[in-house]
Amino acid sequence: MAVIHSRTGYNWNYCATASEYIALPRNTLRGEVGCVSFLDMGYNANVDLVGREDMPLIAPFVTVEDEELTKTARFRMERYWIPVFEYSGRGISASLRLITPITRKGFICRLEVTNGSEEPRS
DSSP: OOOOTTTTTOEEEEEEEEEESSEEEEEESSSOBOEEEEEETTTTTTEEEEESSSSOOOOOOOTTTTTEESSSSSEEEEEETTTEEEEEEEEEEEEEEOOTTTTTSEEEEEEEEEEEEOEEEE
């Protein structure tokens, strides 16, 4: 799956986000985090935590009554630097944001799930 940027025509297979302390350079368009990079000044080294192609470092999943909603996603950038992945199905909607706060040495995976149906879901 790839996304073609409407103005530049650039083919996106990954979407990156970063702050001055940490980078998430290889996020798939389903919301999987493939790599986390940061500098370790104690060792003067760049540290990369990398998953495999078939097993990313972090992978979101939402299942509703044995159906996985996170197999396909709609992707957009919020405020030009926050990747947002949106999932929906069976009356449930979910969104994942990968946030790298500017003044922090970490990142946030924020997953929000909303039940839009009248009945409880499991």
